[in-house]
Amino acid sequence: MKRLDYKLIEALDSVVRFGGFERAAEKLCITQSAVSQRIKQLEQMMAKPLLVRSQPPGLTEAGQQVMSLYRRVVILEQDLLDSIHHQDSGRFSPVTLAVNADSVATWLLPALAPLLKQEKIELHLLVNDEARALENMRRGEATAAISLQSQPLPGCQADYLGEMRYLCVCSADFAQRYFPKGVNREALLKAPALTFGPLDDMHRDFLQQHFNLPNSSAPCHVVPSSEAFVKMAKAGLAYCMVCEVQIKDALEEGQLINLLPHLWDTRSLYWHHWVLETGRLKALSDRVIKKGRELLYRPY
Structure with missing residues (x-):
């Protein structure tokens, strides 16, 4: 050949x-x-x-x-x-990463900023659900990926970064309007929620697990933007599951409230990259792993 x-x-x-x-x-x-x-x-x-x-x-x-x-x-x-x-x-080296929107909206870009200033890297982000980002890497579309899966592809390795914890939040006036007697099945059937897209199953699974609500039984806006999630929740338009690190200030300032302080959801994130990395690729992976482990919640 x-x-x-x-x-x-x-x-x-x-x-x-x-x-x-x-x-x-x-x-x-x-x-x-x-x-x-x-x-x-x-x-x-x-x-x-x-x-x-x-x-x-x-x-x-x-x-x-x-x-x-x-x-x-x-x-x-x-x-x-x-x-x-x-x-x-x-010359700039093009590097394509398959990443989830919440990481882009919170810790990933600040983590990469010093490297992008130092190295000539042309960054391309494929924003995908973290449960499916690894498919971009498998199809050759991405050089590395942030994924929920811990099992690496052949020739790759998966490094544990940490946990993203998701809280169920809304504005105070929204809670007063839709949950005056607290959060229960009857109220959830009437209150509009937010979901990222048709492949986003976090909200659905949360309601099913904790309130035994079947799929598509409650009104739900589809908004494929992590930043828009927070804006709509602050505006009193819906309640939603948002990663804690993204709304820390909003919770402290009272712009949002935690509807269910005793309940939350977590996602374990792994950095998938090729084993044989050198130069810019190795520097990028080292940076992502180091800062991810510093900024994300690690239960152990």
């Missing part, structure tokens, strides 16, 4: 990264026909289809494996060249 031609893989990466052949051709400064020919040549070399020609384009399982390797090689190559020449090339 012939060795991989990274010029051909670059075309595949560009089509997927930029969402089509036209934009890939613009980025590579070649024609769309040349992009198509490179991908066809790569698929012939691999004897397997690599690109799902949909809108937007995607990757087959084999394509995901090729892309996962390629994106790591690009970063490792840049680190090697900088090290050999003992100087900064000035």
Whole structure:
């Protein structure tokens, strides 16, 4: 079997990264026909289809494996060249992370800020539910991921970061309006709640576990934004499950109240990354693990 031609893989990466052949051709400064020919040549070399020609384009399982390797090689190559020449090339290395919205809204960006100032890293965030972020890494779309799963992918390792604790909160006037006699099944059937999206099962599971309420039995707004969650709760529009670290000040200032102080939910977060990391990737992982363990709750 012939060795991989990274010029051909670059075309595949560009089509997927930029969402089509036209934009890939613009980025590579070649024609769309040349992009198509490179991908066809790569698929012939691999004897397997690599690109799902949909809108937007995607990757087959084999394509995901090729892309996962390629994106790591690009970063490792840049680190090697900088090290050999003992100087900064000035080029930014693209790094894609699959992360959950609550980590982005709270601890992750402050943790990465010093590194992003020091290293030439072009950060791409794929914001996904933490229960599903590992799929982005498995498909070759991300170099590392924050996930609930403790079992790493082949060739990877999973480092425990800590716990995100979620409280059930609302504004004082919302509580007075919907829960004047306390939180019970009857009141919960009438009070509007918030959920992040159709794949977010935290609110549903919380109600089912503690109040035996079946799915979709209570009104629920769908708002895919951690920041909007807090704003809507403060405005008295709904109650919701929010990570404690995000609303610490709001609770202390009385803008929000903890509806159920004796009940909460937790999510264990793990940092998934490749075992063989050097340079920028290793620095990024070291930073995430160190700051995650400092800022997240750790019961032991």
